[in-house]
Amino acid sequence: MSLETITTILGGLTIGAALMVVISRHPVRSVLYLVLTFFLISSNYILMNAQFLAVVNIIVYAGAIMVLFLFVLMLLNLDKDSEPKTHILVKIASVVAGGILFTVLIAALKDGIALGEAAAASAQNNEGLVQNLGQLLFSKYVLPFEVSSVLFIASMVGAVLLAKREKQVID
Amino acid sequence: MVLGSIFNAGVSIEYYIVLSTILFVIGAIGVMVRRNAIILLMCIELMLNAVNLLMVAFSTYFGKADGQIFVFFIMVVAAAEATVGLSILVMAYRNIRTTDVGLFNKLKG
Numbered sequence: 145m146s147l148e149t150i151t152t153i154l155g156g157l158t159i160g161a162a163l164m165v166v167i168s169r170h171p172v173r174s175v176l177y178l179v180l181t182f183f184l185i186s187s188n189y190i191l192m193n194a195q196f197l198a199v200v201n202i203i204v205y206a207g208a209i210m211v212l213f214l215f216v217l218m219l220l221n222l223d224k225d226s227e228p229k230t231h232i233l234v235k236i237a238s239v240v241a242g243g244i245l246f247t248v249l250i251a252a253l254k255d256g257i258a259l260g261e262a263a264a265a266s267a268q269n270n271e272g273l274v275q276n277l278g279q280l281l282f283s284k285y286v287l288p289f290e291v292s293s294v295l296f297i298a299s300m301v302g303a304v305l306l307a308k309r310e311k312q313v314i315d
Numbered sequence: 316m317v318l319g320s321i322f323n324a325g326v327s328i329e330y331y332i333v334l335s336t337i338l339f340v341i342g343a344i345g346v347m348v349r350r351n352a353i354i355l356l357m358c359i360e361l362m363l364n365a366v367n368l369l370m371v372a373f374s375t376y377f378g379k380a381d382g383q384i385f386v387f388f389i390m391v392v393a394a395a396e397a398t399v400g401l402s403i404l405v406m407a408y409r410n411i412r413t414t415d416v417g418l419f420n421k422l423k424g
Contacts, residue, residue, distance in 0.1 A: 182364065
């Protein structure tokens with residue numbers, strides 16, 4: 145099987161899983177399809193020789209964020225019956241707007257490639273490995289790395305503060 | 316051992332541009348179509364992942380690791396955003412007993 149066949153099948157599966165996230169009526173099923181989408185995107189990362197990001201994607205997205213979504217869905221006890229309905233006109237308008245967005249994005253992006261043909265030819269193909277990424281992260285990008293820890297502290301404090309049960313109930 | 320990039324083996328960068336644009340548009344359509352606020356947050360995650368995929372594709376294509384560092388930071392911001400967004404949703408659900416964004420239209424306390 146050629147490489148192009150493999151990438152085409154993987155891409156088709158990714159798009160199918162992403163479509164099922166939007167289409168499924170049941171919220172829990174939506175979450176599970178999104179986990180599947182993240183696994184397929186990770187396999188695309190592996191194909192592109194970005195092993196570190198593939199593993200981090202599975203651990204952070206599929207492992208942590210989606211489990212958080214599942215917990216909230218089960219906490220709120222949402223199921224198929226409580227799912228709000230959308231008007232058919234809104235659906236048609238959304239799909240038309242999405243198609244226009246797709247056309248514009250493709251038209252904008254397809255001319256950007258020709259700029260860097262020479263740089264692409266001399267690529268080394270080992271930039272996705274942990275050694276390379278780690279050295280870059282702790283030398284050139286060490287300040288954003290430290291700032292992101294402040295962001296995490298802020299979001300953690302915010303989440304605890306928001307989720308704390310209030311003493312007085314507002315009717 | 317370092318394997319050759321798939322872009323040297325015949326797969327073109329246009330393939331990944333189209334794939335990640337389709338994923339982004341599916342996420343955008345999801346934000347417009349669905350009314351459950353949790354599904355909306357999930358569609359935003361899907362759009363962020365489409366951008367990540369394109370960043371990794373270009374990073375591999377040009378042989379520069381900076382794009383993959385940015386993907387790492389996007390994941391950090393997405394995790395923080397999901398935490399705060401979900402806790403706001405849980406609080407809103409406690410007050411008005413629904414996650415339908417069409418009913419989040421009363422700004423009174």
